Amino acid sequence: xxxxxxxxxxxxxxxxxxxxxxxxxxxxxxxxxxxxxxxxxxxxxxxxxxxxxxxxxxxxxxxxxxxxxxxxxxxxxxxxxxxxxxxxxxxxxxxxxxxxxxxxxxxxxxxxxxxxxxxxxxxxxxxxxxxxxxxxxxxxxxxxxxxxxxxxxxxxxxxxxxxxxxxxxxxxxxxxxxxxxxxxxxxxxxxxxxxxxxxxxxxxxxxxxxxxxxxxxxxxxxxxxxxxxxxxxxxxxxxxxxxxxxxxxxxxxxxxxxxxxxxxxxxxxxxxxxxxxxxxxxxxxxxxxxxxxxxxxxxxxxxxxxxxxxxxxxxxxxxxxxxxxxxxxxxxxxxxxxxxxxxxxxxxxxxxxxxxxxxxxxxxxxxxxxxxxxxxxxxxxxxxxxxxxxxxxxxxxxxxxxxxxxxxxxxxxxxxxxxxxxxxxxxxxxxxxxxxxxxxxxxxxxxxxxxxxxxxxxxxxxxxxxxxxxxxxxxxxxxxxxxxxxxxxxxxxxxxxxxxxxxxxxxxxxxxxxxxxxxxxxxxxxxxxxxxxxxxxxxxxxxxxxxxxxxxxxxxxxxxxxxxxxxxxxxxxxxxxxxxxxxxxxxxxxxxxxxxxxxxxxxxxxxxxxxxxxxxxxxxxxxxxxxxxxxxxxxxxxxxxxxxxxxxxxxxxxxxxxxxxxxxxxxxxxxxxxxxxxxxxxxxxxxxxxxxxxxxxxxxxxxxxxxxxxxxxxxxxxxxxxxxxxxxxxxxxxxxxxxxxxxxxxxxxxxxxxxxxxxxxxxxxxxxxxxxxxxxxxxxxxxxxxxxxxxxxxxxxxxxxxxxxxxxxxxxxxxxxxxxxxxxxxxxxxxxxxxxxxxxxxxxxxxxxxxxxxxxxxxxxxxx
Ligand code: ADP
Ligand code: MG
Numbered sequence: 001x002x003x004x005x006x007x008x009x010x011x012x013x014x015x016x017x018x019x020x021x022x023x024x025x026x027x028x029x030x031x032x033x034x035x036x037x038x039x040x041x042x043x044x045x046x047x048x049x050x051x052x053x054x055x056x057x058x059x060x061x062x063x064x065x066x067x068x069x070x071x072x073x074x075x076x077x078x079x080x081x082x083x084x085x086x087x088x089x090x091x092x093x094x095x096x097x098x099x100x101x102x103x104x105x106x107x108x109x110x111x112x113x114x115x116x117x118x119x120x121x122x123x124x125x126x127x128x129x130x131x132x133x134x135x136x137x138x139x140x141x142x143x144x145x146x147x148x149x150x151x152x153x154x155x156x157x158x159x160x161x162x163x164x165x166x167x168x169x170x171x172x173x174x175x176x177x178x179x180x181x182x183x184x185x186x187x188x189x190x191x192x193x194x195x196x197x198x199x200x201x202x203x204x205x206x207x208x209x210x211x212x213x214x215x216x217x218x219x220x221x222x223x224x225x226x227x228x229x230x231x232x233x234x235x236x237x238x239x240x241x242x243x244x245x246x247x248x249x250x251x252x253x254x255x256x257x258x259x260x261x262x263x264x265x266x267x268x269x270x271x272x273x274x275x276x277x278x279x280x281x282x283x284x285x286x287x288x289x290x291x292x293x294x295x296x297x298x299x300x301x302x303x304x305x306x307x308x309x310x311x312x313x314x315x316x317x318x319x320x321x322x323x324x325x326x327x328x329x330x331x332x333x334x335x336x337x338x339x340x341x342x343x344x345x346x347x348x349x350x351x352x353x354x355x356x357x358x359x360x361x362x363x364x365x366x367x368x369x370x371x372x373x374x375x376x377x378x379x380x381x382x383x384x385x386x387x388x389x390x391x392x393x394x395x396x397x398x399x400x401x402x403x404x405x406x407x408x409x410x411x412x413x414x415x416x417x418x419x420x421x422x423x424x425x426x427x428x429x430x431x432x433x434x435x436x437x438x439x440x441x442x443x444x445x446x447x448x449x450x451x452x453x454x455x456x457x458x459x460x461x462x463x464x465x466x467x468x469x470x471x472x473x474x475x476x477x478x479x480x481x482x483x484x485x486x487x488x489x490x491x492x493x494x495x496x497x498x499x500x501x502x503x504x505x506x507x508x509x510x511x512x513x514x515x516x517x518x519x520x521x522x523x524x525x526x527x528x529x530x531x532x533x534x535x536x537x538x539x540x541x542x543x544x545x546x547x548x549x550x551x552x553x554x555x556x557x558x559x560x561x562x563x564x565x566x567x568x569x570x571x572x573x574x575x576x577x578x579x580x581x582x583x584x585x586x587x588x589x590x591x592x593x594x595x596x597x598x599x600x601x602x603x604x605x606x607x608x609x610x611x612x613x614x615x616x617x618x619x620x621x622x623x624x625x626x627x628x629x630x631x632x633x634x635x636x637x638x639x640x641x642x643x644x645x646x647x648x649x650x651x652x653x654x655x656x657x658x659x660x661x662x663x664x665x666x667x668x669x670x671x672x673x674x675x676x677x678x679x680x681x682x683x684x685x686x687x688x689x690x691x692x693x694x695x696x697x698x699x700x701x702x703x704x705x706x707x708x709x710x711x712x713x714x715x716x717x718x719x720x721x722x723x724x725x726x727x728x729x730x731x732x733x734x735x736x737x738x739x740x741x742x743x744x745x746x747x748x749x750x751x752x753x754x755x756x757x758x759x760x761x762x763x764x765x766x767x768x769x770x771x772x773x774x775x776x777x778x779x780x781x782x783x784x785x786x787x788x789x790x791x792x793x794x795x796x797x798x799x800x801x802x803x804x805x806x807x808x809x810x811x812x813x814x815x816x817x818x819x820x821x822x823x824x825x826x827x828x829x830x831x832x833x834x835x836x837x838x839x840x841x842x843x844x845x846x847x848x849x850x851x852x853x854x855x856x857x858x859x860x861x862x863x864x
Contacts, residue, residue: 416428467479693804701793
């Protein structure tokens, strides 16, 4: 066996960690002013070492460590310092829940902020972004570092400023949408983001894996092409199953036979159904799907003249949802009801490629090791597991597997009942809202009080508060797996939060449901203190959100701060006593109700228990009817179900079963990984194109002299068209086209041009181009100075955007077509790459030509 100690990353970085400790001792003696001055000093040092951040790492880490101590009174653990080093070196730091990752991120954030190019700390939701932002504001006020925050509520007009801060807290989706919007800006002053430099991604697996399956899309509606839907509908009515197309029910797809293809081509009078410039294939296939695979009153119903989807698993109607990619419209055409507008993608990017735009990237989470390969191959980030501060002693009990789903839920409810009787806090994780409601109903019948949480975005803040208190005695908490993400469960409750709730409740009468009476405040405080509290009832609520140590500084808050401290001390004691009792009961009990689509998410749930060396237990209750096993279990589980004839209520224990369950779960993991990998590989193609286009766009946007660009485009166009001219045996028509396109006044006739050598023609055309353009410029300059530059920029950006949007659409069609065409043929990805390249070149040529055409004729616009 390998010597584990050798692989403990602590040992590798021991010298650095000691060095940080040494410097910390020195900094302890600094005054607050001196500590603040450190930022300035470090910036100078950094300049002198050519911005090599590694050299000042120890000093910067020690500085922020001291700032953390002074501001919130916590001393970072050794493993937290280690986590900071690992993050700085562009890795993923796997650190369990409750290890204090929020603070860990501040170490590399501070160090890298000193470079002055901005640091982004990315979180999964607004609540966490704001929570961590507030904490960082407090801490960094000791260091002269500015902190920004961008959430969905941040006004557009403030965003640029927030992105300009040294460190900015932001959610992944705001980051992505701002990136796309910036690249659609018409004025350079409208751009809000700086170039991406350094990002620390919190809950990195959620963002880079779970959310990476669907790209971010900015869309707008387009006009509907009624006749296409209707004509496709007619064509498909004359096609026959088996002869002309085949139906694949499992994947819900239709495939045209060769005969089918040629009939379509004949009926539509086109030469190639799969030609990318012909829109037909998508409409035909959708019409066929509508005809064969989507049935009225099974897959959808018609209500108020609308197609309404029926969910295939639950049978519930899903109002307001629409099938994508034109399928919904094809069904509308089939049913002869009004065809609604389609959405058109204006810009899109996958999270994979968004994050790869950073010069330096790192992430942290409690659960990454199981997806190590993916992180390494796609993001080039190794996963390094940081040991916990205290040894984890949670017991993960073996799964209990029931034959039927019903008996599984029954036993879960009974287990909750037993736990509730003893007072042991229990957290039950479910995979869907429906299932959590099912359990809630069962608990109601058993008369067990519970908190029910699901991951609706609007509830996130409230949920976080419930999760904080899920470690109190008698707490039974049911949650879907996303709920309360990023907040850890402290046994006995979080005394700071409780104190805040109590005071807020007292002052503002907030009817907080964990804290209905405030009598205990009266028990703890002296009469005089109570009256101070009462006198403060009108106090601005804001003062209270800025709680804790900050009170100390402001005189008028001093009394309140003392009251806060007194209550805190009391609740701290109460919580500690309660924690002690809970530990005697065995700590937090986590119940899983279904294996998730990856082991990682199971681990996330288990990891809620056993934080910071606490006792704890986890157990999964499963059934052979669970979705995952039904769909991915294969024959072994099916056979087991048949042969096992034991009582429903007794869980089965069998090694073969556990093995089959594990392999089913691995199959699901692999399945989703493939989807992400494929998305990534295909997106890589368009990503390189996007980068090129965005770069060109940015160049134009920031340029004050776009004339060069126009001339360059025109010269390219002349070059390209002359090549075509030569290829086509000096076809005179092409010369005419060039002259028409450039709108130049040739004084010599085409005949003379035809007699010239190609080089001479080129020279002549380029010269004429400049002369014409000079004249145009003089003319426009007289009309309105500066107008020509505006026009140039306008046409350039407008045509680039238009062509790019059309290109995205073609690319997505191309991807679909390739999928259809390539049954059994060569590697579809290679084919996709080749065709994508041609499409791109065509787009570029098209952009150049239309811009030239429009600019050379811009006189018309003025005349109108
Ligand atoms: P994670 O994100 O790793 O799950 P958090 O950053 O949410 O953990 O921190 C969990 C809790 O631990 C917070 O209440 C935090 O104040 C506390 N904490 C963090 N670091 C320390 C420390 N060095 N000493 C004591 N408490 C700490
Ligand atoms: Mg966290």
